[in-house]
Amino acid sequence: MLPILYHYPASPFAELVRAAFGAKHLAWGSLIVPNVLPKPDQTRLTGGYGRTPVVQIGADIYCDTGAILPALESLPGPSLYPAPLGPLHRLVASWANGPQFFAHVGAAMGGMTPVMMGEAFIKDRQARFGMDLGALGRAAPHLAGQALVAARWLADTLADGRAFIGGDAPGAGDLALYSNIWFVKAVPTAAANAAAMLAMPGMADWFARMAAFGHGQRREVTPEDALAAARANSPAPVTGNIDAPYAAGMQVGITQEGTRDEPSIGRLLRCDSTGITIARKVEGGLTVHVHFPRLGQVVSPA
Numbered sequence: 001m002l003p004i005l006y007h008y009p010a011s012p013f014a015e016l017v018r019a020a021f022g023a024k025h026l027a028w029g030s031l032i033v034p035n036v037l038p039k040p041d042q043t044r045l046t047g048g049y050g051r052t053p054v055v056q057i058g059a060d061i062y063c064d065t066g067a068i069l070p071a072l073e074s075l076p077g078p079s080l081y082p083a084p085l086g087p088l089h090r091l092v093a094s095w096a097n098g099p100q101f102f103a104h105v106g107a108a109m110g111g112m113t114p115v116m117m118g119e120a121f122i123k124d125r126q127a128r129f130g131m132d133l134g135a136l137g138r139a140a141p142h143l144a145g146q147a148l149v150a151a152r153w154l155a156d157t158l159a160d161g162r163a164f165i166g167g168d169a170p171g172a173g174d175l176a177l178y179s180n181i182w183f184v185k186a187v188p189t190a191a192a193n194a195a196a197m198l199a200m201p202g203m204a205d206w207f208a209r210m211a212a213f214g215h216g217q218r219r220e221v222t223p224e225d226a227l228a229a230a231r232a233n234s235p236a237p238v239t240g241n242i243d244a245p246y247a248a249g250m251q252v253g254i255t256q257e258g259t260r261d262e263p264s265i266g267r268l269l270r271c272d273s274t275g276i277t278i279a280r281k282v283e284g285g286l287t288v289h290v291h292f293p294r295l296g297q298v299v300s301p302a
């Protein structure tokens, strides 16, 4: 079944998934969504989740790279959690995509002007994430310094000649570190920050090795194709538990720490340390399962 990625070109988290498709040599469907709300083609399936990226596999919808990468793991191709690090790739990715992501936002966007960002983008990020452009600009040198620590630790890791953080094979941790630097490198006004990261020993070669995986085989799909794929399939059986105080079947809303986006509301099927799954009824009697990681998600009765 063709995975469908809801994304837009400039999104670093989407680049992480595009690179994961490349590392796994996968074919995938590309559905471009706006970089600001509303995103009706996406939220009609997710409920409220408006962040990027989202991956749809049939009638299963995966929100957040923390749920997307484990879902891609069951598709053909090399593992995204190769030995010897195995699940430790998640630890690295969660640091890179968590506190370090904000440092890279500062390193990438701290020097951008309001005109470069555009009014719609600024308004969206202010309303949803409380972004304050003036404060970001003032914090930019500090944040760039924080981001350089990640580059330094990565360079130190590569110093023994290994190709990737765990050895010969790339994994989720490499992808997360890569997408952060990709983000900084993509912004012309952040060229000096990207250059400082890539000037560290071994970094330019590692970055080139990651970029060489490409994006797999991409083909554009329409929102109608995506809806048809959801209709043509049943959601995969759900495994996992429901931790107290939550109960199977209860109506819940899922939101993300640090955003004011609408909750994704549905019937709870799984809520444990492996992740969260809700069942949602979509137009025309279609039922989809929407999956989230557990980390960073807030579950509330709805």
Ligand SMILES: N[C@@H](CCC(=O)N[C@@H](CS)C(=O)NCC(=O)O)C(=O)O
Residues within 6 Å of the ligand: 011, 012, 013, 014, 035, 036, 037, 050, 051, 052, 053, 063, 064, 065, 066, 097
């Ligand atoms: N924890 C999420 C973070 C995703 C995220 O922050 N994505 C950014 C874009 S790279 C976003 O959603 N921005 C708002 C938007 O695209 O509407 C993940 O790992 O997927």
